[in-house]
Amino acid sequence: MPQNAIAFVKKNLLFFVLLAAYLAFVAYNRDFLNPALVEWKTVTIIASLIIINTGMLASGGIDIIAKVILGRIKDFRKLAIFSILFTVLLSMFITNDASLIVLIPLTMSIGKISGEDIKNIIVLQAIGANVGSMLTPFGNPQNIIIFREYGLSLSMFVLKMLPVFLISVVMLLIFVFLLNKKGKIAGSGAAVGYSRTLFSASLLIFAVTITGFLYDSGVSFFFVMAVLGIAVMLVFRPKSYSKTAVLLRIDFLLILTFVLIFLVINSARTFIGVISSSNPLAMFVYSLIISQFISNVPATVLLQKNAMFLPLSWGVNVGGNGTVIASLANLIALRGGNGIKALRFMKISLIYMAAVALISMLLLYIIFNVV
Numbered sequence: 001m002p003q004n005a006i007a008f009v010k011k012n013l014l015f016f017v018l019l020a021a022y023l024a025f026v027a028y029n030r031d032f033l034n035p036a037l038v039e040w041k042t043v044t045i046i047a048s049l050i051i052i053n054t055g056m057l058a059s060g061g062i063d064i065i066a067k068v069i070l071g072r073i074k075d076f077r078k079l080a081i082f083s084i085l086f087t088v089l090l091s092m093f094i095t096n097d098a099s100l101i102v103l104i105p106l107t108m109s110i111g112k113i114s115g116e117d118i119k120n121i122i123v124l125q126a127i128g129a130n131v132g133s134m135l136t137p138f139g140n141p142q143n144i145i146i147f148r149e150y151g152l153s154l155s156m157f158v159l160k161m162l163p164v165f166l167i168s169v170v171m172l173l174i175f176v177f178l179l180n181k182k183g184k185i186a187g188s189g190a191a192v193g194y195s196r197t198l199f200s201a202s203l204l205i206f207a208v209t210i211t212g213f214l215y216d217s218g219v220s221f222f223f224v225m226a227v228l229g230i231a232v233m234l235v236f237r238p239k240s241y242s243k244t245a246v247l248l249r250i251d252f253l254l255i256l257t258f259v260l261i262f263l264v265i266n267s268a269r270t271f272i273g274v275i276s277s278s279n280p281l282a283m284f285v286y287s288l289i290i291s292q293f294i295s296n297v298p299a300t301v302l303l304q305k306n307a308m309f310l311p312l313s314w315g316v317n318v319g320g321n322g323t324v325i326a327s328l329a330n331l332i333a334l335r336g337g338n339g340i341k342a343l344r345f346m347k348i349s350l351i352y353m354a355a356v357a358l359i360s361m362l363l364l365y366i367i368f369n370v371v
Helices: 003-011 014-029 040-059 061-071 076-091 098-112 119-133 141-150 155-177 195-216 219-236 243-248 254-270 280-293 296-306 309-318 328-336 344-368
Strands: none
Touching: 003 219, 003 309, 014 195, 014 254, 014 328, 040 076, 040 141, 040 195, 040 219, 040 254, 061 098, 061 195, 076 098, 076 155, 098 119, 098 195, 098 328, 119 155, 119 328, 119 344, 141 296, 141 309, 155 309, 155 344, 195 219, 219 243, 254 296, 254 309, 280 296, 280 309, 280 344, 309 344, 328 344
């Protein structure tokens, strides 16, 4: 197999594993060839956000903001703290994977210019992206699924996620101080192409899409938003992009990956039965552990129909920090941070996850035995 093909398969390994699994299900029973297995509204919401996020990234606007902020910081530990907290903030709004797509190349550039080892920063940025995205119902795919399943308001969702979010942020800051030394560091790298119009238009469409999401608009609404997102990318793209190049920035395979997640998990229910528990601590542990092996989005799809909101949402979000496949954001960080070994990544992320999980379990015990 040519090197490019091998690299492509590695980059999209989850897609090909899911595709192989689904083809095996269909070969076993043609009844699994059923589009009703997919929650199309959820997929359309995720797809529209992926497309709109791509427009914001392609505009160069977020890169400009990040470069200006990071370019003002010359101390290595301060850079680590700020870049990781900026990742937390950004991932609340443009999803965890999109924030890493923006910020990891910047961190890599700073590391290259300064000659510093920034691998720990990249690992902690991946954790920061998972942490930030847990707070909002549109910060990551599993929250989109959970928010729709349990029908909470925005304020109620944020309020319920706030305790585990604060625990995670405090623990993240402790890890930043422990793993990053003081010292001077160079500037923020080369300039990027920028389209103010594309950035502004994408931001406007994003705001409209989030409003529609919070008010439970229909599939057609999100389809229109996705089409608008593609249209503004084509019309207002930076001069450095051709129409083909800007379209190729959209991760269509990632969208198909979410379709396959529903197809595979809902097909698998026939064989594995229902996983449920009336014990909130047990459900937290189930969702945490299952996320380590099949990723937190499939774990959410598997468990959502038979779990209480708090243990499930805390479990899959905390569980996103752990193995490299526990979250798509982890794979993006590993892929973008050239030279980072999976073992080094997991040595940090698994210890972090265990620390947050223990405190979260104690808090869940208090909540469900007092309330």
